[in-house]
Amino acid sequence: MMPDFDAIEAYDEVEMGYAADVIPVDPILIRGNGNITIFGLSSRFDNTFPTRLVGKVAPEEFSSTVCRINRVLQKSVAVNVRWLLFGCMCCCCTLSCSLWPVVCLNRKVN
Secondary structure, three states: OOOOOOOOOOHHHHHHHHHOOOOOOOOOOOOEOOOOEEOOEEOOEOOOOOHHHOOOOOHHHHHHHHHHHHHHHHHHHHHHHHHHHHHHHOHHHHOOHHHHHHHHHHHHHO
16 A cells, blocks of 8 residues: 655746746836935835725835835935035045045945
């Protein structure tokens, strides 16, 4: 009598069959509506709920997430503007080395 056991399949075989059934979804873009754009980063995003997100994300969750993003952007853009102004004022004296803090802060944001 043969014992009952589960068949073990290779992970690649299972994944290959599933990957063929997945249909790629177009990304949903949310454009910034801020009046300041520094290094390609908008200072504010609109928290109106896009219709393409219905059934995927709750409107309350979307609104709270965008509000959190806007708060972080408000702080980081203000710091970047200060460093940019400081770097521009000291640019002649330091042979452009005073602009390095802005570059470093921009890399930290990315």
